[in-house]
Amino acid sequence: MLESVVFWVLAVLAVASGVAVFRVDSMARATYALAVSFVAVGLALLLVDLHYIGVITVLMMVMEMAVMAVYMVMFMGMNPALMPMSMVHDNRAAIAAAVTTFVVLAGGALLVPWPSRREPDPGTVAGTAQALGEAIMGSKMLVMLTVSPAMVATIVAGVVLAGARGRYDRLGDDLDRRPADDPQPGGVGR
């Protein structure tokens, strides 16, 4: 009983604040409406005993939204970032994309022939979670292990390429200028 009340409160909150993202007229409000939506989803995950995933969703999403608000205001360089502005554009295409996505996902959830539980009941939630983890990741661990270093290398390379100032700008052509020529001195004194 209590669980269903909590679920419905969180579900309505998640959808309502998701709608609010597009109805409010301020960057900050839109960002934090999205954060509230994510937090409600994260807390709803606690109801199905996904404690770690639920709490980590709250953690990640609040942090991401806090940083995203800064970027949104920063890149919307002109005044509107600080003024009331509409949070939607290209309405028709956006509505079409949203409806299509919803139909595909909801249809998938309803129409896919989900397997019923074959094994004798694993008994605990932990057993189910472990079985699910094995099924999803078990045979693909090698791929994941190979992909992650490649992804890290890509991120590092991307940051290096995007950086306006490299080590030759800081340390001179022979990399021997000390202290480094930085527009913004750091705290370690390199």
Added chain:
Amino acid sequence: MAESLFWALVAAFLLGCLAVAAASLDGALGARGRGAGNLAGGWSAPLAETARLMRQRRRTLVAADVLLWRTGGAALLVAALLKVAVVPVDGWALADLAVGLVWFNAMDVTVWAAVWLTGWGANSAHALIGGYRFLAQGLAYELPLMFALTAPAVAAGSLRLAEVEAAQRGGAWFVLWMPVAFAVYCLGVVAFSVWGPLSVAAGVDLAGGVLAELSGVDRLLVLAGRYALLATGAAFAVPMFLGGADGPLLPGWAWFALKTLLLLAVLVALKRRLPVLRPDRFVEVGWLVLLPAVLLQVLVVSVVAVWRY
């Protein structure tokens, strides 16, 4: 149900007492620093300030985003209250979550949002810069703090705080063999409480930063929230690093209270011992010094944990 509600109120009351104690100590230290002969005025400063703020009229600002402003201001205290829920006293916690440690971490991240919203909502340049400063500082302290929190979890093999506490009972307290993690954790507590050396977001050079436009009960909430966060940080360190309720002679809860008060007093006193760190300087320290140091600490702890089991 009714019983847990009762204990929730007790926990909130105790947190309030700790926050008032911290504020009183800060008032007394401030009075001593000013050379006041009688420290009574310093000790009672938080009561006088509360009475003053309760009577003060709320400031109204042009085009302030009142909803976000008030939400941010109240969220600090709410985050502190949600944090104490998972802190075990002698093995018993209000909400003994299996992922209590992650819960604490999630709540200290909400402080990012709260401080920035407090800065943003006022529609004032000083407050806004204060909010941005806090996020810049957050990028420096949060990752080292997260890794510092993992060290006791790895050693205890659990994210449940009661089990972390139990792992230290009768043995070596975690602070003894993970001092780096403890130091970084304390720095993190100081940072998410916008306190002392990491209080640039509310710096005097910014006319108070995020506090600049706050008045009346709004200001009271934010100031109380900061002290409450400092107090929860101290209380959380006890089961994590300081052996929890472990100690001779006295009952468990007394040891818990004693350790919490001692650490809280040290954290409060830090304000007058260390200079304020600029976020642009501190970011480099965070990433080039604190993060590698705490990663090495976690490595050492992991090796010990593997070797032990």
